[in-house]
Amino acid sequence: MTDHWFEPLAEFMGPAYLRYSFTKGTTQEVDFLIETLSLTPGMRILDVGCGPGRHSHELARRGYVVHGIDISQTFIDLANAEDINGASFERLDARFMQFMNEFDLVICLCQGAFGLMTAQDEDSVVVQKMASALRPGGRLVLSAFSSYFVVKYFETAVFDADTGINHERTEIRNSTGSSEEVDLWTGCYTPRELRMMCRQAGLEIEQIFSVDPGSYRSEKPSIESSEFLVVAFSPLTKSVGPRVSEATDT
DSSP states (O other), X not given: OOSSTTHHHHHHHGGGGGGSGGGTTHHHHHHHHHHHHTOOTTOEEEEETOTTTHHHHHHHHTTOEEEEXXXXXXXXXXXXXXOOTTEEEEEOOGGGOOOOSOEEEEXXXXXXXXXXXXXXXXXXXXXXXXXXXXEEEEEEEEEEEEHHHHHHHOSSSEEETTTTEEEEEEEEEOTTSOEEEEEEEEEEEOHHHHHHHHHXXXXXXXEEEEEBTTBOXXXXXXXXXXXXXXXXXXXXXXXXXXXXXXXXXX
């Protein structure tokens, strides 16, 4: 029995997941995070929806202490197979994380847990869990697929304007070259929605950038990038954020 619709897809793809083009920009993405956030080796980092561990491995190689979680046991096994000092992994559903004030940085990149939730408001639950995992003053870096980009460019997909979820049929391949046609559901967002969600979780927004996989950059939000990259921080004095109905955006 699986806990999430993505698990069978991950099991089928296995190591072939790392052949997809969107996974090839790991070094550039990590370079950007280290430079933009002025990260220093030794920091403790939580990688939510780590997949086979590509960001965790790269950060651990550079001296960071990284713990990756993913709902797919297949991906966790692949991540653990690398056996890189400073990187640890466990199968864990992001909706049920119980970390409290443990990490200097939480990352959730490339629709890793966030964005793959199709039930109402479960992305908000994931953000709240990540906020709880941060030490006071710690930061969250979160990527989210852009609603603007999907509506403008995804001609063969179906975007539900009511839920903000994009649905598409696509072909995936495994390591032997076999293929399957599968359904993909991706939650899509605007910068305003991301600000409100972070505020609800008690986080304060530092920056939102327009980015693409392998091309992270300090660029203001636009309708021409496939993703938005949120940088938020946990206040030194934590408090419960406002409910969505009470949140305002400026």
